[in-house]
Amino acid sequence: MGLRRHSGGDWTICRWLEPMRLLDYPGLFRQWPPPAHDPAGVTVDLEHCLDTLVLAFTKTAVGHRNVRIRILTKFQEVLSMREILDAEEIFAKVFCDFLNKHWDKTIREIGEMDVSFLG
Secondary structure, three states, X not given: OEEEEOOOOOEEEEOOOXXXXXXXXHHHOOOOOOOEXXXXXXXXXXXXXXXXXXXXEEEEOOOOOOEEEEEEEEEOOEEEEEEEEEEOHHHHHXXXXXXXOOOOOEHHHHHOOEOHHHO
């Protein structure tokens, strides 16, 4: 545990003092990127991770405590959805806020970004 000072001057308590890529973040069980599917629910092969972020949002299932994080992406003008299942509500909100600051970045670029603030 340690303190980290952000560029705005604010201090945050975080578990990691060194930068941590999203690809390595243990809170997602090191499973970035999540799998993708088309609007009909058919699995789409986007393993190249060159799809770009359009929007990230949450969806709460009725009667469930945890939420799904939905990540809408676009590759060659075709929309796909990536999903992280069973996320805690506060994490989902913070993570979607982070993602939505990076519209038009590829999923690969986002995977390389520092997410040590999540700790």
